[in-house]
Amino acid sequence: MAVLDRIATARDDAFAARVAMILMTSCVNVANEDPTYENHANRLHFAQLHFRAAVNTKALAAAIIANNTTIQGEIDSAPTQLGANVPDSDLEYVIGGLFDNFANAYASVS
Numbered sequence: 001m002a003v004l005d006r007i008a009t010a011r012d013d014a015f016a017a018r019v020a021m022i023l024m025t026s027c028v029n030v031a032n033e034d035p036t037y038e039n040h041a042n043r044l045h046f047a048q049l050h051f052r053a054a055v056n057t058k059a060l061a062a063a064i065i066a067n068n069t070t071i072q073g074e075i076d077s078a079p080t081q082l083g084a085n086v087p088d089s090d091l092e093y094v095i096g097g098l099f100d101n102f103a104n105a106y107a108s109v110s
Contacts, residue, residue: 005079006072010062015083019064020057022091023050026099039100046103054109060102068094 009015027047033040049055065071065083071094074086 002072002076002079006065006075007062008079009075009083010065011058012082015086016057016061018083018088019061019091019095020050020055022088023055023057023060023095025092026095027051030099039103042103042107043099046099046106049106049109055102055106063098063102064091064094067098 027050030040030043030047033043037043046055065075068090071083071086071090074090075083078085
């Protein structure tokens with residue numbers, strides 16, 4: 001069942017670690033971006049939370065999977081791989097597109 005395979009992937013430690021590492025790269029970039037960049041305060045706050053390991057990367061992995069049909073298809077085509085077949089470039093693309101959504105969702109978290 002596709003949904004159960006996607007849940008298993010989002011909960012997989014190795015997949016979540018990949019999400020965390022790719023997200024870390026984005027967070028380092030945000031920490032160094034121009035402070036006048038749109039939504040910078042929320043973006044920086046989210047980056048700082050991730051630096052402190054205060055972000056649930058398995059929840060973010062679920063959001064990434066739910067948001068992208070390409071990643072869903074990759075998981076569905078080889079469910080036993082638990083997302084190992086999902087290229088890093090696909091994760092980078094989706095994280096880049098969702099970064100502000102994540103930042104805004106974590107804006108009130110201290």
